[in-house]
Amino acid sequence: MGEPLLEMRSATVDYRTAGGLVPAVRGVDLRIDAGQTLGLAGESGCGKSTLAMSVLRLLPRNAVVGGEILLGGENVTEMGWGRLRAVRWAEASVVFQGAMHALNPVQRVGEQIAEPIRVHGKGPVERRVGELLEQVGLPARRARAYPHELSGGQRQRVMIAMALACSPGLIIADEPTTALDVMVQAQVLALLSKLVDELDIGLLMISHDLSVLASTCQRLAVMYAGRIVEQGRSAEVLRQPAHPYTKALAAAFPTIGDPASRLAPRGLAGDPPDPAQLPAGCPFHPRCPSAMAECSVTDVLLRPAGEDRVSACLLEVEP
Amino acid sequence: MTLLRADDVTVHFGAARAVDGVELDIRAGEIIALVGESGCGKTTLARTLLGLQTPTSGQVLYEGEPLPSGIRGLREYRRHAQLVLQDPTGALNPRHSVYEAVAEGLRIHRVPGDERELVASALSRAGLRPPDRFFGRMPHELSGGQRQRVVIAGALALDPSVLIADEPVASLDASVRGEILALLLRLRDELGLAALVVTHDLGLAWNIADRVAVMYLGRIVESGPVEQVLTAPRHPYTQALLSVLPESETPATVLAGETPDPSRVPAGCRFHPRCPLLAAGLPVEVATRCRTVDLPIVDGAAAGVACHAVSVASSAK
Numbered sequence: 100m101g102e103p104l105l106e107m108r109s110a111t112v113d114y115r116t117a118g119g120l121v122p123a124v125r126g127v128d129l130r131i132d133a134g135q136t137l138g139l140a141g142e143s144g145c146g147k148s149t150l151a152m153s154v155l156r157l158l159p160r161n162a163v164v165g166g167e168i169l170l171g172g173e174n175v176t177e178m179g180w181g182r183l184r185a186v187r188w189a190e191a192s193v194v195f196q197g198a199m200h201a202l203n204p205v206q207r208v209g210e211q212i213a214e215p216i217r218v219h220g221k222g223p224v225e226r227r228v229g230e231l232l233e234q235v236g237l238p239a240r241r242a243r244a245y246p247h248e249l250s251g252g253q254r255q256r257v258m259i260a261m262a263l264a265c266s267p268g269l270i271i272a273d274e275p276t277t278a279l280d281v282m283v284q285a286q287v288l289a290l291l292s293k294l295v296d297e298l299d300i301g302l303l304m305i306s307h308d309l310s311v312l313a314s315t316c317q318r319l320a321v322m323y324a325g326r327i328v329e330q331g332r333s334a335e336v337l338r339q340p341a342h343p344y345t346k347a348l349a350a351a352f353p354t355i356g357d358p359a360s361r362l363a364p365r366g367l368a369g370d371p372p373d374p375a376q377l378p379a380g381c382p383f384h385p386r387c388p389s390a391m392a393e394c395s396v397t398d399v400l401l402r403p404a405g406e407d408r409v410s411a412c413l414l415e416v417e418p
Numbered sequence: 419m420t421l422l423r424a425d426d427v428t429v430h431f432g433a434a435r436a437v438d439g440v441e442l443d444i445r446a447g448e449i450i451a452l453v454g455e456s457g458c459g460k461t462t463l464a465r466t467l468l469g470l471q472t473p474t475s476g477q478v479l480y481e482g483e484p485l486p487s488g489i490r491g492l493r494e495y496r497r498h499a500q501l502v503l504q505d506p507t508g509a510l511n512p513r514h515s516v517y518e519a520v521a522e523g524l525r526i527h528r529v530p531g532d533e534r535e536l537v538a539s540a541l542s543r544a545g546l547r548p549p550d551r552f553f554g555r556m557p558h559e560l561s562g563g564q565r566q567r568v569v570i571a572g573a574l575a576l577d578p579s580v581l582i583a584d585e586p587v588a589s590l591d592a593s594v595r596g597e598i599l600a601l602l603l604r605l606r607d608e609l610g611l612a613a614l615v616v617t618h619d620l621g622l623a624w625n626i627a628d629r630v631a632v633m634y635l636g637r638i639v640e641s642g643p644v645e646q647v648l649t650a651p652r653h654p655y656t657q658a659l660l661s662v663l664p665e666s667e668t669p670a671t672v673l674a675g676e677t678p679d680p681s682r683v684p685a686g687c688r689f690h691p692r693c694p695l696l697a698a699g700l701p702v703e704v705a706t707r708c709r710t711v712d713l714p715i716v717d718g719a720a721a722g723v724a725c726h727a728v729s730v731a732s733s734a735k
Contacts, residue, residue: 142591143562250676251456280455280618285662285672307592314664351592354665355624356649362603364625366596370561386593 102172104269104301105131105154105191109166112149112158121375123149125325126166133268136295136302138312138333140348141322142371147305150322151271154303155187171268188215192262194255196274201258202246208257209242215264231260235290252283259290269301276311288315309348313337321345324372324382327401331408341410343387381411389414420482421446421612422467422499422580424718427476428636429462433681436462437473438636438688441718444580447610449602451623451644453659454633457677463633464582464616468501497527500573504585506565510557516541517553520572527576536575543609544571545601563594570601580612581605587622599626620659624648632656635688636680637713642721652723654695686710687726695727704730 112124124146131137141147152158153168156175168175171190178186192215195201203211212231213224229239235256246254255275262270272291276284292315295302306312312319313333320330321344329342340346347367353360369386372378378385384394393413404410422444429437436459444450444467454460465471467478469485469492478485480499486492503509510519520537523529529536541549544567557565566586573581583602587595603626605611615627623630623644630648631641632655640653651657658671673692678684684691686709696708707726716722723729 142593252676280676281620281659281662282455282673283676285670286674288664289670289672308664309592310664347593351596352665353621353624355620355660355663360625361645362626364596364599364603366598366600367593368597370563370594371591 103130103132103169104135104171105129105303106169106172107150107166108169110150110153110168111165112146112153113163113165114159115161115163116375118375120163122325122377123162123374124153127322127325127327129320129327129330131269131301131303133301134295134299136304136316136318138316138319139303139305139322140307140309140312140319142307142348144371144374145322146325146374147322148273151273151303151305152193154269154271155191155193156183157193185219188262188265188267189219190267191269191271192265192267194258194262194270194272194275196277202254204246207243207245208249209244212242212257212261212264215261219265227264228260231263232257234263234294235260236286250283251279252286255279255283255287256290259287259294263294263298266298267300269303270295272302272304274306275304277306284311291315308352309337309345310352321348324377325374326382326411327409328383328411329404329409330401331405335405335408341404341408342412343389343414344383345410347388381413419446420444420719421480422614423479423482424463424467425477425479426715427463427466427473427478429459429466429471430474435636435680435683437466438680438683439476439715440633440636440638441715442631442638442641443719444612444614446579446612447606448629449606449613449615449627451627451630452614452616452633453618453620453623453630455618455677457680458633459636459680460616460633461584464501464584464614467614468499468582469495470501493527497576498578499580499582500576500578502566502569502573502581502583502586505589506562506569507557507589509569510565512557514557515553516546516555516557516560516568519557519568520575523572523576529576537571540571540575541568543574543605544568545597546571561594562590563597566590566598567601570598574605578611580614582614582616584616585618586615588617588619596625602626620648620663631716632659635678635683637688637724638716638718639689639725640723641716641718642723646721652728653689653725654693654727655689658694685712687713687724689725695725700727701730 107127107129110127113120113122139147153164164176209228212228216224228242232239237256276287316333319333319336320327323344329345340349350365367386372382380395380397381399384390399411401409401411420443424440424442427440452460466473520540521533538549546552546567587598627644630644631638634655640656658673661668661671671694690696690708704726713724716724
C-alpha cells in the first residue's frame with residue numbers, strides 16, 4: 100500500500116455569507132485507497148456535495164476550506180492554480196449529476212471528451228476518444244453526436260468517458276444516476292462497478308439513496324449536518340445501522356416484500372437543520388426517536404461501534 | 419364503487435401513440451400506483467384522467483358519467499379530482515403566502531363557507547399545525563416537505579374525492595419522503611380519499627398502494643394487488659424492473675436500451691424486442707405470436723397480465 104488516493108484530515112468547509120460564516124463541512128476524516136469504493140450518503144444540505152467538490156476545489160468563491168485534503172499525498176488546499184489544473188482530470192475527475200446541464204449543448208460529445216486529453220497533452224486524441232466511448236458501452240461513431248441526440252443514459256455514459264479520459268486514479272461521482280430511470284440507473288451503476296474493477300481506480304460516490312450506494316460501494320459513510328455520523332462496510336451499515344439517522348435513512352427506502360414496510364411508509368419528523376443555526380449537542384437530537392437528555396448538551400464525535408464501524412451516537416450498541 | 423375510469427383510452431400526438439389503449443378503474447378510497455419508466459405514457463394518462471388532455475379515442479368516466487367537455491363543466495370536475503405535482507417549489511407562486519396558495523382554489527371554485535376556516539382546516543389535515551402559524555409564511559421560508567404539504571392542503575381545501583399525484587415525493591429528501599407518503603395513506607384512511615400515484619418508484623407502491631399498474635410504451639402490461647404483482651410478478655417487464663432494484667435478491671435482468679419510441683411501437687407484443695424470455699428462447703409457436711400478434715388490453719378492474727408466454731403457461735395448467 101502506498102499513499103492513499105485520497106485522505107481527509109479534519110476537513111472543514113465554511114461559506115462566507117452576509118450573516119457570517121456558515122459551516123457546511125465540520126471536520127471530516129476519510130480515506131480511499133486504489134481500488135476502493137466509498138459511498139457518501141446524506142440529504143440535501145448535509146454537506147456531502149460540498150465535501151466531494153472540495154477535493155478538486157470546485158467550490159464557489161465564498162468557500163473557506165480548512166484541515167487537510169490530501170490527493171495522492173499532496174495537500175489540495177495548498178496547491179497553486181497551475182498545479183490544481185494539472186491534477187484535475189489527471190489524478191481525480193468528477194462525474195456530475197444531470198448530464199444534460201453538465202455537457203455543452205452546441206459541441207459534439209467527442210470534442211468534449213477530447214478537451215481534457217488535449218489540455219493534458221496525452222497522445223493521439225481521436226483514437227483515445229473512440230476507445231473511451233467503447234469502454235463506456237457506446238459505439239465510437241457516437242463521438243459525432245450532440246448531447247441532445249443522446250438519451251439520458253447515453254449522456255451519463257459520455258460524462259463517465261470524460262471522467263476516464265486522462266486515466267485518473269480517483270473518480271468522484273455526484274448523484275450519477277439521480278435523474279435516470281431504474282433500468283438505465285442499473286445500466287450506469289453496472290458500468291461504473293465494472294470500470295472501477297477493471298481499471299483499479301478509487302471511487303467516491305455521492306447519493307441520497309443508501310441502497311444504491313450499498314450496491315456499488317464497499318464502504319458507506321453517512322453524513323448529517325456537515326459531519327460523518329456513521330461509517331462501515333456497506334452491507335452491514337445498511338442491514339444493521341448503528342446510528343438512529345442511518346436507521347431512518349435505510350427505512351425510508353423500503354425493501355419490497357418486507358411486511359414491516361407494507362402500507363407503513365417510514366420517515367422522520369422535522370427537517371434537516373439549517374447549517375447556519377445548528378442545534379446544540381448532537382445536531383440530530385431534535386429529530387431523533389431515541390434522544391436522551393445528554394444528547395442536547397453533548398457534542399458527539401465518532402466512536403467505535405463494532406468491528407470496522409464507527410458511529411457518532413451516545414446509545415450503546417448491542418454487540 | 420368505481421370513481422374514475424379510463425375506458426379504452428388512447429392519446430396520440432401525431433405518430434406517437436403515448437397512450438395506446440388503457441383500461442383503468444380507480445375505486446373510492448383506493449390508492450393505485452401507476453409505474454413505468456419515463457416516456458411510457460403514465461403522465462399523459464394522468465393528465466387525461468384529469469381532463470387536461472382530450473383522449474384521441476375512448477373516454478374517461480367520473481362516477482359513471484363521461485367527463486364534461488366544456489370549460490365550466492371541467493372546472494367543476496376538477497374540484498373532485500385534484501392534481502399534486504412533483505416539484506412543490508414550482509407548483510407554488512413564490513410571491514403568494516401559504517394562506518393565498520390554499521385559498522386560491524376556494525376562490526376559483528367559489529366554495530361557500532368561511533374562507534379562513536376552510537384554509538385552516540385544509541392546512542391541519544395536511545399536517546401543518548397549528549394552521550394559523552403558517553398563514554403568513556412564504557414558500558421560501560418553508561422546507562421542501564412543508565411546501566409539498568401546502569400543495570396537498572390546496573388540493574384538500576376543495577374536498578376532492580380523488581388525488582392524482584405525479585411523483586409526489588421524487589424531489590423530496592429521503593427522511594421527508596416517508597412523512598408525505600404517510601400523509602397520503604392517512605387521508606385515504608380518514609377521509610376515504612382515493613389516489614392515483616404516478617411514479618417510477620416501486621418502493622413507493624409497496625409503501626402505500628393497494629393496487630399497482632405497470633405501464634410500458636402506452637399500455638398497461640400488468641396490474642393487480644400490490645402484494646401479488648410486486649412479490650410474484652408475472653410479466654417479464656415487471657420481473658426485470660424488480661430485479662434491478664439494488665436490494666433485490668434475484669439476479670438483475672438489465673434490459674438493454676431505454677424505453678423505445680412511442681412513434682414506432684413494435685408489431686406483436688410491444689415489449690418483444692427487449693423481452694428476456696423471448697431472447698432466452700420460447701417455443702416457436704409462442705415466439706411467433708410474440709412477434710406478430712398484439713395482446714388484448716388488460717382489464718382495468720381485475721388483476722391481469724399482457725404476455726403471450728404467460729397466457730400459454732397458465733392455459734396449459
